Amino acid sequence: MLDKRNSWKSVVLIGYGLLVLIAGIFYVPCYEVWGPERNVDKYSYHFRFQLSRGTYTINGFRVTYEIDFARVLYTMGVLTLLAATVWLLLATWSREDRDTAAAD
Numbered sequence: 001m002l003d004k005r006n007s008w009k010s011v012v013l014i015g016y017g018l019l020v021l022i023a024g025i026f027y028v029p030c031y032e033v034w035g036p037e038r039n040v041d042k043y044s045y046h047f048r049f050q051l052s053r054g055t056y057t058i059n060g061f062r063v064t065y066e067i068d069f070a071r072v073l074y075t076m077g078v079l080t081l082l083a084a085t086v087w088l089l090l091a092t093w094s095r096e097d098r099d100t101a102a103a104d
Contacts, residue, residue, distance in 0.1 A: 008090045009090075012083060023079060027047075028046055029044075029045055029068040029071040029075075030043070030066060031043055032044060033063070033065075034057075034058045035059070035061045036061075041058060041063060043068075046065060051065040051067070052065075
């Protein structure tokens, strides 16, 4: 039979998945660039699938969005390290609890 309660592993994995979804799709860092020299107008965060919509012009040049992949990879790396640390801490604590219960 399946266990009805949620384990800490599933909670950590679901939380990690949601954070990766938010940081990778819903909240993407972008440069707004324009002109032949690719001048950077500003740095902003956008929904991933709206990057090609709603563009405007500066000095007659169309502004485009370029995803800052280095920042995305850095964010994913930090989120992965945090999730791995929480996972290892919870695994250690649950192992200690089992060892303590078995010793009693």
